[in-house]
Amino acid sequence: MVSLPGSTAVAGIGATEFSKQSGRSELQLAAEAVFAALDDAGLSPSDVDGLVTYTQDTNQEIAVAREVGIGDLTFFSRVHYGGGAACGTVLHAAMAVATGVAETVVCYRAFNERSGRRFGQPDARIGGEPSSQGLEMSWHVPYGLMTPAAWVAMFARRYMHAYGVTSEDFGRVAVAMRRHAATNPAAWFHGRPITLEEHQASKWIVEPLHLLDCCQESDGAVALVVTSAERARDLRRSPALIGAAAQGAGAGQLMMTSYYRDEMTGLPEMGVVGRRLWEQSGLGPADIQTAILYDHFTPFVLTQLEELGFCGRGEARDFVAGGGIEIDGRLPVNPHGGQLGEAYIHGMNGIAEAVRQIRGTSVNQVAGVRNVLVTAGTGVPTSGLILSAE
Amino acid sequence: MTATAEADLHDRLMALAERQIAVGEVRGVAAADPVNLPMIRHWAAAMGDANPVYTDAEAAAGSAHGEIVAPPAMIQVWTMPGVDRDGRQATTPVDDVLRALDGSGYTGVVATNCEQTYHRYLRLGERPVPATRFAGLSGPKRTALGEGYFVTWNITWYSQDEPVADMLFRVLKFRPRERKTKPEAREPYPLKPAINKDTAFFWEGVGRGELRIQRCADCGELRHPPGPVCPSCRSVERTHVVASGVGEVYSYVVHHNPPVPGRSTPFVVAVVELPEGVRIVGNVVDCPPEEVGIGMQVRVTYRQMDDELILPMWVPQES
Known part of the structure; x- marks a missing residue:
């Protein structure tokens, strides 16, 4: 059996600027990010033989290949479930490389999520199709439960009830992310930290979530170059080894609305991912110097800390209140500012930050980084990575 | 009503009209009060008619009338039945026609013509007497x-036996358009569920x-949301139970x-745990959002969202 851990690496990262109105097509954004990632790796388009993106991406692999000037493709694949796809694209790429299906695979995500189709806006069509997903949505959408914030808020309320968590506990996550973003020039919220009071005063989106519990909406693109560890060592940058990569869905899983399982206070699918990551890498929570935790909404950052074993059930609020997720804390979380602070590129910008942390080139560099854990979308079938230094 | 029945009705109405015309003039009841200054003063004030010949004895004495006279347009006032229609009013030949029209569904009424001719001024103390002639029926229009x-009649007012004023009066007796029995078609509710064989x-x-x-x-x-295959035993044979309709708010x-x-907005959506052992999502209604809480006891209700869709929702159990 081909062994995944350590045999592949992220050799290049690239991104467009993060904005609210890119002024260009999503395909152009994708091409720009791919060029940037290839330049970063010191590779040319002709070196690429595989492309992976999200099922939600509007740019077909062949379209990106045409624009970028990539020739023959021997591998192309899509990963499903919204932002849950993020680390999954790297998993698919790594599997293709590890098995010899492809040599150099680029993962990309490009969208005008702010100036184009906004995921946070209700779309009456999502419950309309008698597909399995449409039928699933039909238990919720007719009641107006149809935005990501609302779906997450339902979990958040139960989580608060179970562990005595407050809106301020959620707010501390937002404050930390904005503090990190404030010193990141690439972040939309560069130079704009917030206070807990501002979080509390921000308008309700869906109780118990305030506006500042919700990540921003962004235009932009990110691309990653995945190749073998052996090849990566010969390239321009020091490789970020893929120490572990996993996807996970839990029993009784639904898209964003898994309200019918025994508990609503955890993220079993992230538990699946976490167990696979620890198994593959042979590492544990204590071996992680910084984590990129998917932060489309603040409550699930707390849940992930618990689900991945960084603290016990119901203890995340104290972990956060005690400064645990700050740059100098026990587990610095999202040094780039996350999606709350840097940009919402469906989790791909977080993977790029993980690579920078391994390289030691982040603007908010954590000291002594050997291993970074990255997660993808929460509330959906998801994925995760552990990237490691040589 | 069939066309034949309509024709019969028309014939009966026209025959009645002919008979009532043949009745000729029928005298009514004399004015309850003689022509008097207080009523003139109220009327003139209400109408804004400041002519002193109606209210000022001195000025009137110096006028062509030589005394106070009543405004001619008040002619109907003197003999109009009061609010308390106590039977002092005599019947008129018009009554039977109006009753027949009412009985045939022509219940609506609107006055269309009122033409008055004054022969002379009435003086204080006179008691005019109305006399009514049925003049004609035309329709259906x-x-x-x-x-x-259209129903037309004439009234002549007499003082003693001298005609002092005439009036032609016409009303339209109509069948009010039937109210739409269906309420206005509702705006289609935009959030429709997809439904298939497994969820119908x-x-x-x-x-x-x-x-x-x-x-x-x-x-x-038991299983909610439902699906085609039992996750416990793989059976595709499925039936259903009807829930008791009560539940508890699990989250919201x-x-x-x-x-x-x-x-x-704002509106409440809850995950409701049923005593049967499953959870279901729905709105909590008829309850201020701030009063909703986890553990709240609720019971199901049904709301018509548009002409097609009904949604189960939840209300507080005590209500």
Whole structure:
């Protein structure tokens, strides 16, 4: 059996600027990010033989290949479930490389999520199709439960009830992310930290979530170059080894609305991912110097800390209140500012930050980084990575 | 009404009209009060008629009349029945026609003509007597108000036996257009569920006021949301039970932003745990959002969202 851990690496990262109105097509954004990632790796388009993106991406692999000037493709694949796809694209790429299906695979995500189709806006069509997903949505959408914030808020309320968590506990996550973003020039919220009071005063989106519990909406693109560890060592940058990569869905899983399982206070699918990551890498929570935790909404950052074993059930609020997720804390979380602070590129910008942390080139560099854990979308079938230094 | 019945009705009405015309003039009851200054003063004030000949004895004495006279347009006032129509009013030949029209569904009435001719001024103390002649019936006519008959009559007012004023009066008696029995078609509710073979039983139940939970026909396991295969025993034989209709709020949200099509904010959506052992999502209604809480006891209700869709929702159990 081909062994995944350590045999592949992220050799290049690239991104467009993060904005609210890119002024260009999503395909152009994708091409720009791919060029940037290839330049970063010191590779040319002709070196690429595989492309992976999200099922939600509007740019077909062949379209990106045409624009970028990539020739023959021997591998192309899509990963499903919204932002849950993020680390999954790297998993698919790594599997293709590890098995010899492809040599150099680029993962990309490009969208005008702010100036184009906004995921946070209700779309009456999502419950309309008698597909399995449409039928699933039909238990919720007719009641107006149809935005990501609302779906997450339902979990958040139960989580608060179970562990005595407050809106301020959620707010501390937002404050930390904005503090990190404030010193990141690439972040939309560069130079704009917030206070807990501002979080509390921000308008309700869906109780118990305030506006500042919700990540921003962004235009932009990110691309990653995945190749073998052996090849990566010969390239321009020091490789970020893929120490572990996993996807996970839990029993009784639904898209964003898994309200019918025994508990609503955890993220079993992230538990699946976490167990696979620890198994593959042979590492544990204590071996992680910084984590990129998917932060489309603040409550699930707390849940992930618990689900991945960084603290016990119901203890995340104290972990956060005690400064645990700050740059100098026990587990610095999202040094780039996350999606709350840097940009919402469906989790791909977080993977790029993980690579920078391994390289030691982040603007908010954590000291002594050997291993970074990255997660993808929460509330959906998801994925995760552990990237490691040589 | 059939065309034949309509023709019969018309013939009967016209025959009645002929008879009532033949009745000729029928004298009514004399004015309850003689022509008097207080009523003139009120009327003149109400109409804004400041002519002193109606109210000022001195000025009137110097006028062509030589005394106070009543405004001619007051002629109907003197003999108009009061609010308390106590039978002092004599019948007129018009009454039977109006009654017949009412009885045939021409219940609406609108005055269309009123033409008065004054022969002389009335003086204080005179007691005019009205006399009514039925003048004619014409119709049926289609009008904007509905189909109807025009009914015309004349009244002559006498003082002693001297005619002092005449009036032609015409009304339209019409059949009010039938109110639409259907309420205006509702705006289609935009948030429709997708329904297929696996879920139709639930929505059919909702249409009958039943909250149905899928039950495996082999192992008996209850399941919501439903699906085609029992996850416990792989059976595809399924039936349902009707839930008791009570439940407990397991979690909930209050939606404020952004606006949701077909909904006004804020609104509450809850995950409701049923005593049968499954959970279901629905709105909590008839309850201020701030009073909703986890553990709240609720019971099901059904709301018509548009002409097609009914949704099960939840109200506090004590209400």
